[in-house]
Amino acid sequence: MDTIRLAIVGYGKIARDQHHPAIDANPAYRLSAVASRNAAVPGVAHFETLEALLKEGPTVDAVALCTPAGVRTAQARLAMSHGKHVMLEKPPGATLAEIETLREDAARSGVTLFASWHSRHAHCVAPARRWLSTRKIQRVDIVWKEDVREWHPGQAWIWQPGGMGVFDPGINALSIATAILPRPFHLIDAQLQVPGNCQTPIAASLDFVDGLKVPIHAEFDFRQVGTPPIWEIHVETDDGRLTLEAGGSRMRVDGELREEGPDAEYAGLYERFAGLIGRGQSDVDVSPFRHVADALMLGYRHPVDDFTE
Incomplete structure (x- = not known):
């Protein structure tokens, strides 16, 4: 074409x-x-x-x-x-x-x-996957926090069924985790904080394990007000601690900066789309979405204060 x-x-x-x-x-x-x-x-x-x-x-x-x-x-x-x-x-x-x-x-x-999962095309996702592929993973901690009023202003649909609430950004973290970790993992506990006037959570605390019982913990929060967003994944291994920062655009090992790149996630998406069209292929990976569905199905809902824009 x-x-x-x-x-x-x-x-x-x-x-x-x-x-x-x-x-x-x-x-x-x-x-x-x-x-x-x-x-x-x-x-x-x-x-x-x-x-x-x-x-x-x-x-x-x-x-x-x-x-x-x-x-x-x-x-x-x-x-x-x-x-x-x-x-x-x-x-x-x-x-x-x-x-x-x-x-x-x-x-x-x-x-x-x-x-498409745009966060998988962050600059350091592929290098992180390569680095982790030769190490023994001991623990994973995901922290994804931002101010909903800044990143989703006026978007009332996000609080309705299907809008996903805090999982709208949280699914970005899960898309990276499912791309960089070498084994599938599954949910064992989910605690969801849901405003009284909303149908979807404003914060979530999730615990997963993989087939080797490696613990994977995630904290998502839409109430990161007055401070910069935190989009980080920390992976403890037998050979040091890998950290992805800034949504995957910066990678550190034991605190030392190893790689950093520009925000070109959507450029990567469109390059991928063109390649799929050229090869006559499809790419329909739903693993991040499956984890969100599991959390919404198994999660214990805690009522919190109403949300006002």
């Missing part, structure tokens, strides 16, 4: 801040259309809905779905039924079961389906 003619569906904050710049910077793509009820891009064909784009718009080869998870599956099925490759923002859907439907649709339609 020559240049991939791409449409963005849902032009909100994440599309504006991350997807659009990554597309513009990659010569494999041309942004041919946007489908969004509330935003348009100068010089780019605009439609209020994906249906209108597919019926009336310019020909596109692929779509990037940046809409809320609750509507994404129907949009993905529609796009694939028209022969379009599909990138799904995280999480890939509202439920695990519907992702299996999408996987079947992609295979039947002969198109690429990409369930």
